[in-house]
Amino acid sequence: xxxxxxxxxxxxxxxxxxxxxxxxxxxxxxxxxxxxxxxxxxxxxxxxxxxxxxxxxxxxxxxxxxxxxxxxxxxxxxxxxxxxxxxxxxxxxxxxxxxxxxxxxxxxxxxxxxxxxxxxxxxxxxxxxxxxxxxxxxxxxxxxxxxxxxxxxxxxxxxxxxxxxxxxxxxxxxxxxxxxxxxxxxxxxxxxxxxxxxxxxxxxxxxxxxxxxxxxxxxxxxxxxxxxxxxxxxxxxxxxxxxxxxxxxxxxxxxxxxxxxxxxxxxxxxxxxxxxxxxxxxxxxxxxxxxxxxxxxxxxxxxxxxxxxxxxxxxxxxxxxxxxxxxxxxxxxxxxxxxxxxxxxxxxxxxxxxxxxxxxxxxxxxxxxx
Numbered sequence: 001x002x003x004x005x006x007x008x009x010x011x012x013x014x015x016x017x018x019x020x021x022x023x024x025x026x027x028x029x030x031x032x033x034x035x036x037x038x039x040x041x042x043x044x045x046x047x048x049x050x051x052x053x054x055x056x057x058x059x060x061x062x063x064x065x066x067x068x069x070x071x072x073x074x075x076x077x078x079x080x081x082x083x084x085x086x087x088x089x090x091x092x093x094x095x096x097x098x099x100x101x102x103x104x105x106x107x108x109x110x111x112x113x114x115x116x117x118x119x120x121x122x123x124x125x126x127x128x129x130x131x132x133x134x135x136x137x138x139x140x141x142x143x144x145x146x147x148x149x150x151x152x153x154x155x156x157x158x159x160x161x162x163x164x165x166x167x168x169x170x171x172x173x174x175x176x177x178x179x180x181x182x183x184x185x186x187x188x189x190x191x192x193x194x195x196x197x198x199x200x201x202x203x204x205x206x207x208x209x210x211x212x213x214x215x216x217x218x219x220x221x222x223x224x225x226x227x228x229x230x231x232x233x234x235x236x237x238x239x240x241x242x243x244x245x246x247x248x249x250x251x252x253x254x255x256x257x258x259x260x261x262x263x264x265x266x267x268x269x270x271x272x273x274x275x276x277x278x279x280x281x282x283x284x285x286x287x288x289x290x291x292x293x294x295x296x297x298x299x300x301x302x303x304x305x306x307x308x309x310x311x312x313x314x315x316x317x318x319x320x321x322x323x324x325x326x327x328x329x330x331x332x333x334x335x336x337x338x339x340x341x342x343x344x345x346x347x348x349x350x351x352x353x354x355x356x357x358x359x360x361x362x363x364x365x366x367x368x369x370x
Contacts, residue, residue, distance in 0.1 A: 046204045053193045057348040060189035062332040064275040065303045067182035072302045074175035084165035091158045257370035258322025260296035265336045265344040268353045273346045283346045298370045305331045311369035327361040
């Protein structure tokens with residue numbers, strides 16, 4: 001009898017089971033939805049946006065200095081390549097002149113009834129062949145041998161110059177590849193910073209710009225394009241240099257060149273920051289210090305990490321106007337000290353050349369040049 005009984009169905013079998021499963025899935029999805037929305041990343045505060053933007057600008061400046069270094073090397077490689085190319089052209093002209101001399105000899109010998117085998121070798125269309133067997137030129141007269149030797153010297157010089165120029169061309173291409181890479185890094189960081197700032201409301205942007213103006217001590221909005229050309233040095237409050245225990249007041253430049261560098265930097269106040277720029281209408285940080293000291297008759301290298309080694313290191317307590325002050329562990333920013341705990345520097349995109357306290361960034365070292 002038991003064998004003919006219908007199997008007992010589960011309470012959740014059939015339509016009821018399917019309905020329960022559907023409800024369970026819907027419940028799980030709803031729970032997941034609420035759980036996800038409950039853990040959504042909160043909108044960043046103005047302070048958090050400012051911190052992220054500052055970090056992006058710092059990273060962009062690091063990439064800018066690397067770009068500047070790569071550009072300097074590319075310019076040097078390009079100049080060397082062009083110099084060698086010009087010299088090779090001059091040597092080639094000499095080679096052609098020497099060959100023309102051999103041709104004149106050959107014509108004279110032909111008219112006189114014979115052509116020396118050495119001259120035949122020299123006039124072949126395959127110079128390598130006759131140079132490899134140039135010892136045959138000794139059978140010719142002294143004049144012919146000297147002419148063949150001149151061809152040999154000029155051809156060897158042309159080969160050497162072309163080999164060297166090829167090496168410089170390869171180096172140039174490598175530096176240009178690095179230029180493109182660092183340019184992409186700079187533009188990427190700057191675009192990311194602009195994107196973050198664009199998300200701020202008008203009220204948040206106002207708070208951000210007020211914080212920037214307060215940090216710079218210049219009263220100039222961080223959103224300013226930097227083209228107004230306003231001298232901010234008079235309005236900028238002097239902050240204490242923490243290492244000296246207070247505001248030291250005006251400090252005399254150690255020499256006339258330092259005074260000229262400071263004077264030049266003051267004349268650039270209000271000009272915009274443009275990465276990679278060296279003036280006269282715009283600057284990046286190391287471009288400004290390089291231009292200031294160039295106006296004083298001193299040639300500085302292009303980048304922050306080479307400028308720091310361009311003079312004698314001085315401590316923070318020994319700073320004098322004209323000294324170069326470097327910031328961040330990577331030596332990625334530089335300003336020109338003007339006394340009273342302040343400097344003139346090109347801060348970042350959107351912030352023009354301005355006077356600022358030296359304690360607004362982490363101090364990394366200082367150098368006295370001139």
